[in-house]
C-alpha cells in the first residue's frame with residue numbers, strides 16, 4: 001500500500017480528513033482521504049502534516065505526524081483539545097455586541113504567546129456606535145502592550161476587510177471567538193467559496209457519523225493584485241484560515257508557572273524582581289508587579305488573569321498527581 005504526505009484539513013473528534021500534498025508520485029494532488037489514527041500517540045490537529053498509508057479507496061491511516069512548528073490547544077485538569085497546529089497567528093474575533101469576555105481574550109493571547117505565534121485582535125461590529133466606547137476601553141491594556149487591534153465592521157464596511165487582507169495573505173491563521181462575534185461572517189468575507197470548501201469535506205464523510213463540530217482548514221483565494229510575475233506563480237502560498245468551533249471556555253491548565261510568567265509580556269521586564277522568586281503577585285510583600293499595578297503601568301485585570309491561570313495550573317498538577 002502506498003505511503004504519502006497529506007495535510008490534515010478537518011477534524012471531527014478523532015475522525016480526520018487529509019489532503020494529499022502536491023508533487024508525490026502516484027498520488028493525485030489535492031485528493032481527499034478519510035484518515036484514522038491507530039492510537040493515542042497519533043492524535044491529529046488541523047494543520048498537521050501527516051505521513052499516511054493508504055488502506056483503501058480514499059482511506060488512509062496515520063503513520064506519523066511530521067514534527068509540528070507549534071500546537072495550539074486548550075485543556076483542563078482531565079483532558080486537552082487541540083485547536084490547530086503549524087499556525088502563524090491567531091485571529092481573536094471579538095465584537096462590540098454581544099459583549100465579549102475579557103477573560104477569553106486574555107486566555108487566547110496567553111495561548112498565542114506560549115505557542116510563539118502572533119495574536120491579532122479583531123473588534124467586529126464597530127458600526128454599532130453605542131457599544132464601541134466600552135469595547136475600546138476593554139482593549140486598552142492590549143493596545144498599550146502593542147498587540148495589533150483591527151476595528152472592523154465585516155458586514156457593513158468592506159474596506160475594513162480589505163485592510164485585514166495583507167495580514168492574512170500568505171499566512172496560516174486560526175480563528176477563535178465566542179459565538180455571535182461574527183467569525184463565520186469574517187470567514188465568508190475573506191474566503192467567498194468557504195461554503196463550497198465545507199461541502200467538499202462533508203461529501204467525503206458519512207455526515208451522520210460526524211456530529212461533533214469540526215475544526216477546518218480553508219484556503220484563501222490567491223491575492224488579486226500582484227506586483228510581479230513571480231507572485232502570480234501557482235506555487236506561492238495564498239494563505240489559509242483554520243476555523244474552530246466557537247467556545248466559551250479556554251482552559252490553559254497545561255501551562256507551567258514559568259511559561260505563564262513569560263507569556264504575560266508586560267511582566268517580562270519585572271521577572272525575578274519580586275522578593276519571592278515564586279511570587280504569585282498577590283499579597284506577598286515586595287511584589288514589583290503589584291507596585292506596577294498601583295503605578296498604573298500594569299492592568300489589575302491581567303494580574304487577576306495570571307493568578308487565576310496559575311491557580312488552575314497548580315490544581316491540574318495536584319489532580320494529575322492523585323490520578324497517578
Ligand SMILES: Nc1nc2c(ncn2[C@@H]2O[C@H](COP(=O)(O)OP(=O)(O)OP(=O)(O)O)[C@@H](O)[C@H]2O)c(=O)[nH]1
Nearest residue numbers: 125153154155156178179180181182183184185246
Ligand atoms: N452589526 C453588525 N452585525 C454583524 C457584523 N458581522 C456579523 N454580524 C452579525 O452578527 C451575527 C453573528 O454573526 P456570525 O458570523 O454568525 O457569528 P459567529 O461568530 O460565527 O457565531 P457562531 O456561528 O454562533 O459561532 C449575525 O447576525 C451577523 O449578521 C457586523 O460587522 N456588524
Ligand SMILES: [Zn+2]
Nearest residue numbers: 274279281287
Ligand atoms: Zn510579585
